Amino acid sequence: MKRCLDYWTQQAKWWSSRSFEWWAAHFTALYVGGAILIMGARFDELIKLELNAIGDLSAGVFGPVAFLWLVLGYIQQGRELKISSKALQMQAVELRGSVEQQRSLVEAQQESLRNYERSLEPLLELRFLGIEEVEGDWFENFEVRNFGSYCDNVVVHLSGGGVERRPHSLEPLHRDVVRGFFLSGMAGTFQKFELEFKYRKVSGLESAQLFDIYSYEDAEGASFTIKKHAL
Numbered sequence: 001m002k003r004c005l006d007y008w009t010q011q012a013k014w015w016s017s018r019s020f021e022w023w024a025a026h027f028t029a030l031y032v033g034g035a036i037l038i039m040g041a042r043f044d045e046l047i048k049l050e051l052n053a054i055g056d057l058s059a060g061v062f063g064p065v066a067f068l069w070l071v072l073g074y075i076q077q078g079r080e081l082k083i084s085s086k087a088l089q090m091q092a093v094e095l096r097g098s099v100e101q102q103r104s105l106v107e108a109q110q111e112s113l114r115n116y117e118r119s120l121e122p123l124l125e126l127r128f129l130g131i132e133e134v135e136g137d138w139f140e141n142f143e144v145r146n147f148g149s150y151c152d153n154v155v156v157h158l159s160g161g162g163v164e165r166r167p168h169s170l171e172p173l174h175r176d177v178v179r180g181f182f183l184s185g186m187a188g189t190f191q192k193f194e195l196e197f198k199y200r201k202v203s204g205l206e207s208a209q210l211f212d213i214y215s216y217e218d219a220e221g222a223s224f225t226i227k228k229h230a231l
Contacts (some may be wrong), residue, residue: 028069120201122173123148126211128224129180139182140224144197146173151199151207158183160193160213173199187222191215 129141150172157167170179186193193213200206210229215222 117201117203117205120149120203121207122146122151122199122201122209124173124197124209124228126195126226126228128213128226131222132182134182137184138187139184140186140222141180141182142195143178143180144170144173145178146175148175149202150174151201153198153200154179155198156181157196157198158186158193159196161185161191167198186213186215186224 123146125145125147127143129143131138132141152172154170154173155167156170158165165185170181173179195211195213196208198208212227214225
């Protein structure tokens with residue numbers, strides 16, 4: 001009993017696994033074969049028919065087959081369109097992944113370039129040395145030291161204190177080089193000034209560094225607190 005049940009179960013699976021095209025082909029073969037047998041059995045009557053009657057007979061006989069294969073063609077076309085749609089979706093996903101990959105690569109390259117440019121920045125340190133008299137005028141004496149990369153076209157510009165000052169240039173700053181310079185008009189208590197260094201790096205790009213200078217007076221006279229802005 002079990003063997004018989006397994007046999008029919010396998011037969012059911014086999015028949016149900018056949019495609020619609022397989023069923024259509026076999027049905028067409030059986031249908032056409034049956035039609036030929038019937039027409040052969042009644043061949044004497046067939047040859048006596050007029051041409052228009054033969055045409056009507058052919059349309060009636062082969063019409064269902066033609067309709068069947070027309071439906072099959074639409075079904076096949078729908079399957080192909082579905083496959084094409086899935087292929088396009090897969091291509092779109094792959095393209096999206098490729099775009100994301102390229103974006104990540106570009107971002108990594110940009111970050112690498114930014115890190116490279118940061119490595120070319122000079123590392124400036126500003127110090128106040130005191131007030132000196134030069135030809136009867138008093139000036140604030142400062143020096144700047146470079147602990148980083150070389151830079152040239154150095155321009156120093158002091159702003160603040162309600163007075164507009166003209167920028168002046170310094171010689172190129174090599175690594176560990178110290179340049180001294182004088183500033184004026186910074187006397188007073190509790191004033192804030194901004195000292196900007198503009199320069200050209202080794203890469204040829206322009207950049208700048210900014211220092212905040214706070215003036216005050218102590219027992220030794222005028223003095224300054226210097227704070228550098230973060231790069």
